[in-house]
Amino acid sequence: MPQFRNIAFVASETEEAETARRDLAARYGSAAPEEADIIVALGGDGLMLQTMHRYLRNRIPIYGMNRGSVGFLLNDYHADDLPKRLARAETTVIHPLCMTAHDRDGVKHEALAINEVSLFRQIYQAAKLRISVDGKVRMDELICDGILLSTPAGSTAYNLSAHGPILPINAPLLVLTPISPFRPRRWRGALLPNTAKVTIEVLEPEKRPVSAVADNTEFRDVITVESAEESDIEIFMMFDPGHTLAERIISEQFGY
Amino acid sequence: MPQFRNIAFVASETEEAETARRDLAARYGSAAPEEADIIVALGGDGLMLQTMHRYLRNRIPIYGMNRGSVGFLLNDYHADDLPKRLARAETTVIHPLCMTAHDRDGVKHEALAINEVSLFRQIYQAAKLRISVDGKVRMDELICDGILLSTPAGSTAYNLSAHGPILPINAPLLVLTPISPFRPRRWRGALLPNTAKVTIEVLEPEKRPVSAVADNTEFRDVITVESAEESDIEIFMMFDPGHTLAERIISEQFGY
Amino acid sequence: MPQFRNIAFVASETEEAETARRDLAARYGSAAPEEADIIVALGGDGLMLQTMHRYLRNRIPIYGMNRGSVGFLLNDYHADDLPKRLARAETTVIHPLCMTAHDRDGVKHEALAINEVSLFRQIYQAAKLRISVDGKVRMDELICDGILLSTPAGSTAYNLSAHGPILPINAPLLVLTPISPFRPRRWRGALLPNTAKVTIEVLEPEKRPVSAVADNTEFRDVITVESAEESDIEIFMMFDPGHTLAERIISEQFGY
């Protein structure tokens, strides 16, 4: 059983989260995140996502406790016995997507996405997109509000809203889901192997401007967007036994 | 059988449509639209919609002929025997929606929509909306990409892409359809009587800017949008017998 | 305000419903249903449906009170002040469907359906059906588990499970919804005017036997099924003000 001696606490800006951070730091000490053995994130799913983004290259396990409004990625909050809980927690390893977007000015942007890469129309004109997988054009022209490529971890988020299926956390898959497909109208998207490289070209980008978003990082006026799993990057999320992300996702699948 | 003596021709800007316009005008004469007994629109569905918008207060029947890429609202193109075809054509009367939007600067905007009124997020932040029908709050908070209210005539357009049902052209209904509902996630929208007045309030409009669109007329940064059928305005669309809009919509329902 | 002097009470077979029936009969007297001014049905939606079927030709208003597991069609249960509540209740008039089925032995069966007429495969072989509306073949061959035609009142029942839309109670429409369409696969069904006569022919009925059901009345091995609204029959359902069926259906549409 691993011992986590140096715990870092990060919190969202609400009073509730900030209070919890002060209490826990007083009880258990507090390291700087970069030097910690484990980071405890106090807030909601937004703070958890932000913390994973910030420290994903540090390979430090992250354990979230719910002090916010939604807690899909988080453990229940208790102040007591934290070192024992951390020692017993189970690890889920996930990989982000790497998105490379080029915009109309020729600028190249890169960003990582833990949940999904999405493209979206900027004005009332529907987006017109060409979709390629592994260098092969699979759909010549999709007229739509947008499209998203989601990881299993993200499949319960935006993907579900866009009527895509929930993936088991360990499935070696990505899910490509259209948003309001206009032509072809009844296209429901595709499940792809997690090795797939997906390229979206924006057609008629002057008339039909489109933005690209990796989780919460948005680039406007893109013309091509490439996405693929970054299997070299491992993010270590920690959960109490019986409440792992795999278990939550299966529960979510049987919820309604 | 009505006689249409003064025919006006309008065309989209493609060479094909323009050529047809010249040919037909040479054969049958050409009135100014405002003074015509009937307007013949040559192009695609976009031109037909645009023509209906332009002349909807003139109460002049509009007969479309397909010289464009999509022809749901149009008759087949033939140059011969036009007066006889027009005399035999059947009329479908439709009503537009009237949208009244207020923006963040306090400016009030009004526009008519033949197909639908839609609201859409402007940036990556999901829209947060409150929905009232006839003054009663029906959904306190919808987190989503957007929402649309469609007429029967528009139910085969954007509404269908957003997974809403197709309505018969004469059904006294409007259809309210969410776009990527995030919370509540599995909400599928509602069919409302055509007398319904629908009010959408944009919550947190600074953080979550939303635009409102009536067909192709867009207003940015709105904070409230009211929509209702404008039953006083009648638009007269003309179709060859056996190819009326009612028939097309039922065919579309049984297509796939 | 109508006065209901002679009240009949009917109850489902549970002890809870039977107790309520005895209590109310002791307080308010009890007429035979056929001679009553109003029938009060005590139980769940099943009893309510059954009561409407039994007395629909008697034109007696029916007021349900919930003593069962589901209460979509029912008012809340209170024993006090019943005459006053009945006098204030609002009436919703609905029409049943009339189903005429012919089976393989040449026998003709008729039954009424308040919710829906449905067809269903009897064995593992998928049903193969031909669909006509008003005498015109609209789908030559549908391979599926089955199909249903629902009234607005039934649209929240089986139709909703089969992914059909909810109709407002007063919409002059019927909804035709396929069950697991195999070919064409992405057909979602059709909204039809309430004047539509829908004919379903069972193809290859020996290999692919199909049963037809009007609410809970089932006929096996059918070969043709015709359904249409029986507009001559009026069923009077009574609801407390603010809790009418129209209001429940709109609430159901905004529920999730």
Added chain:
Amino acid sequence: MPQFRNIAFVASETEEAETARRDLAARYGSAAPEEADIIVALGGDGLMLQTMHRYLRNRIPIYGMNRGSVGFLLNDYHADDLPKRLARAETTVIHPLCMTAHDRDGVKHEALAINEVSLFRQIYQAAKLRISVDGKVRMDELICDGILLSTPAGSTAYNLSAHGPILPINAPLLVLTPISPFRPRRWRGALLPNTAKVTIEVLEPEKRPVSAVADNTEFRDVITVESAEESDIEIFMMFDPGHTLAERIISEQFGY
């Protein structure tokens, strides 16, 4: 490159398939299936499924050629150069599901399913089912027309009709999809790891009789049905290069 010296030909009962069988046997010789290096199946998807079922324990590769109405699992038909085509063909290995059903008379039935195991109500009474995965009850009570568990190979078949997602052929997943879920109404099913053991209990089996089907093998009046991937059984399907089942499934995902 493998050489297939002894080719067996099997055909469906249509004249077209039978003629092809005679022609090919005359040109290339004909072995008994049990002694062949490869079996060439001539017909539609039904014959292909039937051939795989019959010879799946013989571990003989099966190459289908389309002489029937649907050809998802089949190669194009050409009579020439067959040995060369077979030598170049690529192999897809799939695993069946093993279904173990117990009926009301205490009889135990076993059958394999290449596409899916499905349960279905036998009469108008909706099925009431309890769902467990790996011994843990995941849904206490599902009221529905039925439910199915599909392999990736079967995900484009019945599963797709019941609104389930298409799986890549190599995804280590099974998909559990409800048919017309009545309560919970908006349940969309679950993607499960291919190691999952799924148990369905039929509740109230006297009132609500249910049949279980493994591909085309049906057992009536079942009370429990257990299903799991039979990973020991390998079925070798052969496809022309560029037309593998993986490619067909991805094409199907991008079709509409």
